[in-house]
Amino acid sequence: xxxxxxxxxSLIVQKGGISIINCAYENTAFDYFPWxxxxxxxxxxxxxAIRPDxxxxxxxxxTISFNKSAKQFSLHIMDSQPGDSATYFCAASPWGGGADGxxxxxxxHLIIQP
Amino acid sequence: xxxxxxxxxxxxxxxxxxxxxxCSPMKGHSHVYWYRQLPEEGLKFMVYLxxxxxxxxxxxxxxRFSAEFPKEGPSILRIQQVVRGDSAAYFCASSPRLGxxxxxxxxxxxxxxxxVL
Numbered sequence: 001x002x003x004x005x006x007x008x009x010s011l012i013v014q015k016g017g018i019s020i021i022n023c024a025y026e027n028t029a030f031d032y033f034p035w036x037x038x039x040x041x042x043x044x045x046x047x048x049a050i051r052p053d054x055x056x057x058x059x060x061x062x063t064i065s066f067n068k069s070a071k072q073f074s075l076h077i078m079d080s081q082p083g084d085s086a087t088y089f090c091a092a093s094p095w096g097g098g099a100d101g102x103x104x105x106x107x108x109h110l111i112i113q114p
Numbered sequence: 115x116x117x118x119x120x121x122x123x124x125x126x127x128x129x130x131x132x133x134x135x136x137c138s139p140m141k142g143h144s145h146v147y148w149y150r151q152l153p154e155e156g157l158k159f160m161v162y163l164x165x166x167x168x169x170x171x172x173x174x175x176x177x178r179f180s181a182e183f184p185k186e187g188p189s190i191l192r193i194q195q196v197v198r199g200d201s202a203a204y205f206c207a208s209s210p211r212l213g214x215x216x217x218x219x220x221x222x223x224x225x226x227x228x229x230v231l
Contacts, residue, residue, distance in 0.1 A: 043225050
């Protein structure tokens with residue numbers, strides 16, 4: 001599976017600020033891009049996902065921006081709250097009408113300071 | 115609707131022993147995935163199974179690791195003759211049948227933390 005590069009590795013944001021996490025991919029067959037949130041000792045939980053037919057998707061305070069030509073996508077967390085402190089993973093998979101294994105980025109440790 | 119269940123949550127084995135990790139998918143889900151997570155690393159895909167079939171095992175180590183998803187019962191990830199490098203968190207995920215509205219969504223269990231002494 002080809003790599004998904006995620007940055008930054010760690011991020012500290014003040015409460016109420018905007019948290020931005022970026023990912024880049026190489027495999028042009030990737031067609032599905034989810035973001036997962038993981039708290040210590042827990043399994044990853046799906047936060048939001050996007051397909052390349054749209055450039056942006058918003059759900060509450062969470063927005064994915066997608067740039068197909070640059071093969072990049074990013075997660076924006078608006079009005080960041082201390083409860084958002086967690087590790088965030090971007091992922092990607094091809095979409096051939098079936099389900100495939102996800103390729104994950106290495107994760108971003110996000111800390112929201114009160 | 116119960117989520118993905120994994121047991122045990124923690125497993126300690128000595129080098130050379132066998133580890134058996136169990137995963138029960140969400141009700142109605144017929145696709146199971148196993149991932150391994152090393153400290154400070156992302157999750158690495160290991161294997162994708164449907165009932166009684168291995169669909170993609172491209173991420174599985176060639177030796178000592180095997181997986182199954184029988185017609186009845188949970189999916190099993192089996193690691194024979196464990197070594198210290200096998201220490202990691204192992205996550206199972208499930209997704210619904212093809213054609214479901216959220217067919218590409220993978221729902222993760224809480225994981226099994228394996229420690230090899």
